[in-house]
Amino acid sequence: MTTLQKTLRPLFLFSLLMAGLWLFPALSHAHTIRVFAWVAGDTVTVESGFSGGRPLIQGTVEVQNAENGTPLLQGKTNEEGIFTFSLTKTGQGKNIPLRIIVSSDEGHRNEWLLAAEADHAATEQNTTDPAATTPPPEILLSKKNSDEQLTRILAQLLDEKLKPIQRRLAQAEEQKPTLTDILGALGYLIGLAGIIAWMKSRR
Amino acid sequence: MRQTLALCLLSLLSLPTSLHAHFGMIIPSANTVDQQQPSVHLRLSFSHPFAGIGMDMERPAAFYTSKEGKREDLTARLSPATVMGHQGWSLDYSPKRPGVYWFVMEPQPYWEASEDLSIIHSTKTAVSAFDGDEGWAEPLGLKTEIVPLLRPFGNYGGNTFVGQVLLDGKPVPGSVVEVEYYDQNKDRAGQKALQAPSDAHVSQVVLADGRGIFTFSCPAAGWWGFAALNEGNFTLKNPQGKEKGVELGAVLWLYLDPFPRAGTAQ
Numbered sequence: 001m002t003t004l005q006k007t008l009r010p011l012f013l014f015s016l017l018m019a020g021l022w023l024f025p026a027l028s029h030a031h032t033i034r035v036f037a038w039v040a041g042d043t044v045t046v047e048s049g050f051s052g053g054r055p056l057i058q059g060t061v062e063v064q065n066a067e068n069g070t071p072l073l074q075g076k077t078n079e080e081g082i083f084t085f086s087l088t089k090t091g092q093g094k095n096i097p098l099r100i101i102v103s104s105d106e107g108h109r110n111e112w113l114l115a116a117e118a119d120h121a122a123t124e125q126n127t128t129d130p131a132a133t134t135p136p137p138e139i140l141l142s143k144k145n146s147d148e149q150l151t152r153i154l155a156q157l158l159d160e161k162l163k164p165i166q167r168r169l170a171q172a173e174e175q176k177p178t179l180t181d182i183l184g185a186l187g188y189l190i191g192l193a194g195i196i197a198w199m200k201s202r203r
Numbered sequence: 204m205r206q207t208l209a210l211c212l213l214s215l216l217s218l219p220t221s222l223h224a225h226f227g228m229i230i231p232s233a234n235t236v237d238q239q240q241p242s243v244h245l246r247l248s249f250s251h252p253f254a255g256i257g258m259d260m261e262r263p264a265a266f267y268t269s270k271e272g273k274r275e276d277l278t279a280r281l282s283p284a285t286v287m288g289h290q291g292w293s294l295d296y297s298p299k300r301p302g303v304y305w306f307v308m309e310p311q312p313y314w315e316a317s318e319d320l321s322i323i324h325s326t327k328t329a330v331s332a333f334d335g336d337e338g339w340a341e342p343l344g345l346k347t348e349i350v351p352l353l354r355p356f357g358n359y360g361g362n363t364f365v366g367q368v369l370l371d372g373k374p375v376p377g378s379v380v381e382v383e384y385y386d387q388n389k390d391r392a393g394q395k396a397l398q399a400p401s402d403a404h405v406s407q408v409v410l411a412d413g414r415g416i417f418t419f420s421c422p423a424a425g426w427w428g429f430a431a432l433n434e435g436n437f438t439l440k441n442p443q444g445k446e447k448g449v450e451l452g453a454v455l456w457l458y459l460d461p462f463p464r465a466g467t468a469q
Contacts, residue, residue: 032334034301034333034334034335036300036301036333047301051334051336052336052337053336053337112238113238
């Protein structure tokens with residue numbers, strides 16, 4: 001690749017992307033809210049957006065007990081359409097089902113019923129980085145920490161920090177190597193062996 | 204323009220003469236999944252959809268789902284099933300995240316003695332999961348495929364399907380596209396199979412324009428199959444070991460919901 005090509009490549013990719021956006025202007029204007037939520041450990045992640053994929057920013061999230069409709073907690077989605085909360089924060093422990101209602105200022109709303117089977121539902125890659133979201137307030141250390149509390153907090157912290165890794169692991173599990181991958185890897189090995197052989201022969 | 208016309212005429216001459224067209228088929232139990240119905244049951248076959256006549260199909264060479272460019276191989280998960288009285292394949296699939304899940308079947312070549320050629324129908328259909336609606340217009344990179352220009356879910360009977368025929372990633376001007384309705388009435392208790400007014404109505408035919416784009420208005424709700432048929436630029440051995448031509452079919456299955464009736468006020 002020449003230097004010129006190298007400089008032009010990002011530009012080319014950018015124009016391609018812009019062309020792509022141009023092709024689908026209508027997709028970003030529809031206004032149906034979509035909601036998707038899942039549990040990983042103690043954390044519930046709520047993902048919301050509009051049809052076409054734009055995130056719902058500053059959407060109101062209301063979490064209810066799905067059986068009796070008791071409101072449990074409220075929050076707002078971030079700039080990526082994500083809102084996370086810990087199950088302990090609902091005040092009813094790990095008890096689900098939960099009804100998660102997401103609404104926008106314009107009055108659009110949709111909901112997701114979080115049932116027990118939904119656990120570990122999200123094994124695919126998520127575009128957002130969960131580490132970027134603020135940790136739940138109970139993680140903050142207080143003076144009266146007993147050993148038990150410390151253990152709990154540590155477990156929670158670990159859960160939080162390991163989440164991206166967990167997700168990536170799950171994703172890796174889902175994408176098993178294909179024959180092409182294996183052949184490709186073999187090709188690399190043969191190629192490397194070839195380079196080594198060539199270098200040896202030069203000596 | 205003249206080139207297109209010539210191509211159209213050429214294609215007309217090469218129209219297959221069989222009454223009932225063969226169609227690679229992937230028919231999911233629904234083309235959307237939501238929390239109430241979070242999984243689909245898919246039935247794979249090589250059949251005559253309007254007549255409801257099946258044919259035995261060997262285990263497909265490949266079956267996978269493709270979502271936003273990521274593929275998940277499902278070939279090993281297929282289990283034998285009887286479709287229209289013949290050997291077909293089936294599996295249950297539960298989409299895990301919102302998105303458009305394309306299901307793709309690459310069958311093994313089928314030798315059709317009466318047409319003196321092998322047939323390979325690369326077949327695909329889309330399932331929208333949890334309101335996901337991104338990426339449905341992306342080509343999947345198949346040897347040949349129909350790329351929908353009408354979103355392939357959330358449509359009504361009577362809607363017009365628009366698609367572009369690609370072969371080796373390039374549009375096919377003047378491509379022949381056969382269209383057939385999947386008549387499931389025979390399988391339903393107390394229902395009789397549909398009677399076409401004439402044999403010509405069984406498989407309808409539309410030609411793509413100079414950009415490989417075709418349009419077709421489906422007159423009723425249900426499953427509609429579109430098969431863009433082109434000759435492959437290679438040959439395959441027939442069971443007698445002779446090199447013979449190959450018909451490459453790009454098949455897309457589309458479901459149209461019935462338009463809702465207005466409810467009467469209480």
